[in-house]
Amino acid sequence: METVNARRIALDVLVDIEKNNAFSNIALQRAMKNREIEDRDRRFVTELVYGVIENKIYLDYIINRLSKVKHSKIKVEVLNLLRMALYQIIFLDRIPSAAAVNESVKIVKKIEFGAAGYVNGLLRNFLRRREELKLDRQNMDVSEYLSIRYSHPKWLVEKWLKDFGEDFTEGLLGGNNERPSLTVRVNTLRTNKRDLIKILSAQGLEITEGKYSPEALYISNATNIEKLKAFQEGLFQIQDESSMLVAHVVNPEPGDFVMDLCAAPGGKTTHMAQLMKNQGRIIAWDIYDHKIKLIRDTARRLGISIIDTQCNDARELKQEYLGKADRVLVDAPCSGLGIIRKKPEIKYNKNLEDISKIVSIQVDILKNGARYVKKSGFLVYSTCTIEKKENIGVMEQFLKENEDFELVNINENLPAALRSDSKHLQLYPHIHGIDGFFICKFRRVR
Numbered sequence: 001m002e003t004v005n006a007r008r009i010a011l012d013v014l015v016d017i018e019k020n021n022a023f024s025n026i027a028l029q030r031a032m033k034n035r036e037i038e039d040r041d042r043r044f045v046t047e048l049v050y051g052v053i054e055n056k057i058y059l060d061y062i063i064n065r066l067s068k069v070k071h072s073k074i075k076v077e078v079l080n081l082l083r084m085a086l087y088q089i090i091f092l093d094r095i096p097s098a099a100a101v102n103e104s105v106k107i108v109k110k111i112e113f114g115a116a117g118y119v120n121g122l123l124r125n126f127l128r129r130r131e132e133l134k135l136d137r138q139n140m141d142v143s144e145y146l147s148i149r150y151s152h153p154k155w156l157v158e159k160w161l162k163d164f165g166e167d168f169t170e171g172l173l174g175g176n177n178e179r180p181s182l183t184v185r186v187n188t189l190r191t192n193k194r195d196l197i198k199i200l201s202a203q204g205l206e207i208t209e210g211k212y213s214p215e216a217l218y219i220s221n222a223t224n225i226e227k228l229k230a231f232q233e234g235l236f237q238i239q240d241e242s243s244m245l246v247a248h249v250v251n252p253e254p255g256d257f258v259m260d261l262c263a264a265p266g267g268k269t270t271h272m273a274q275l276m277k278n279q280g281r282i283i284a285w286d287i288y289d290h291k292i293k294l295i296r297d298t299a300r301r302l303g304i305s306i307i308d309t310q311c312n313d314a315r316e317l318k319q320e321y322l323g324k325a326d327r328v329l330v331d332a333p334c335s336g337l338g339i340i341r342k343k344p345e346i347k348y349n350k351n352l353e354d355i356s357k358i359v360s361i362q363v364d365i366l367k368n369g370a371r372y373v374k375k376s377g378f379l380v381y382s383t384c385t386i387e388k389k390e391n392i393g394v395m396e397q398f399l400k401e402n403e404d405f406e407l408v409n410i411n412e413n414l415p416a417a418l419r420s421d422s423k424h425l426q427l428y429p430h431i432h433g434i435d436g437f438f439i440c441k442f443r444r445v446r
């Protein structure tokens, strides 16, 4: 095993994310791939990276209260080192504060020697003044307090306060900062749940069964999962339970012709193929060529042969498929505000304008998707967001503009715990403990 400095790797990942706008999961993978790093160190790097991103606004609030240097003048490497040190002191009980400070000073001496005194001084000052730096909720505006306490941008907190009220919003903000277990889908084309549990448990993994989806397993101590033989042999696929519910709502049958218009990286496409027992045909489109490869690789690993991948912009209508499909899935590009638990940087990268832009893309893709559905066929619309405009808003607009379609009640395709009076489904991380998702289904009646 390589001797690594987990804090140094985490710092490099944080700087990569900040400077290059990289996704946390991809930056982490890039930094640790093909390196012999002990599981314990991998977990620590991951914890530091996610912990800092999740709590960035709060950590910066403290830095700004203590720093004599203006925020914009602090070098990005030094800033992230400070965030990381404060995260360890405030949130990780198992790490003695002195170790967090000393290790950070050692690192700063290597990357920016002149800043060592500044980093040391600021961190020691925090330890002395910790009590007086606590947030005083009573004397703060509610949105400002929630924004700093849970590190979500103020505009988003204000929006959610308006949409959902204070208690719901606070629950949601807390839920977004929870770290989810890894969830996998058993590949029933190759194994079954009982056998997979045995195989994974024998590797020392802690497994529990999913709450909602019949193929879901949670792994609480997963690291470097893609290295496992069981993964490489295609016995399972990494996928959140919310996402698994979508294929069950589409409910395809063996022999069906299915179109998946926004398919990469292929989680739902391969799940549908699984439900179809690898019989029939699925056309899987995505606008990005490099993502098409991900669908192909996953399908091959899982032993699926019925998926035909094509690089296509789903906003362009393809005449040859008009009225041909038994089922069409539009798992639309969206703001992603339901998966902040997994990709915490999402909360900092979005704004209201992005939401308006994405709604018009969703409407266009759904409108085309409808044209491919044969009479009595089904169209399913899903997103990984909790934003009403992208969900109910798009659903209602579609129904208004497409009289040939009716809304189908999806409760019969859902587990009992998720059935409700609504025909559609909206999931929230703090209520359901899984990603925030929206799913609705239409039937073509004429």
Ligand SMILES: C[S@@+](CC[C@H](N)C(=O)[O-])C[C@H]1O[C@@H](n2cnc3c(N)ncnc32)[C@H](O)[C@@H]1O
Pocket: 243, 261, 262, 263, 264, 265, 266, 267, 268, 269, 285, 286, 287, 288, 291, 312, 313, 314, 315, 331, 332, 333, 334, 365, 384
């Ligand atoms: C929510 S993701 C799909 C996730 C996928 N269904 C799964 O379960 O793994 C949305 C996808 O839509 C793709 N996309 C965005 N705009 C598109 C367009 N105009 N046409 C087709 N695909 C598009 C994105 O590249 C992205 O991969």
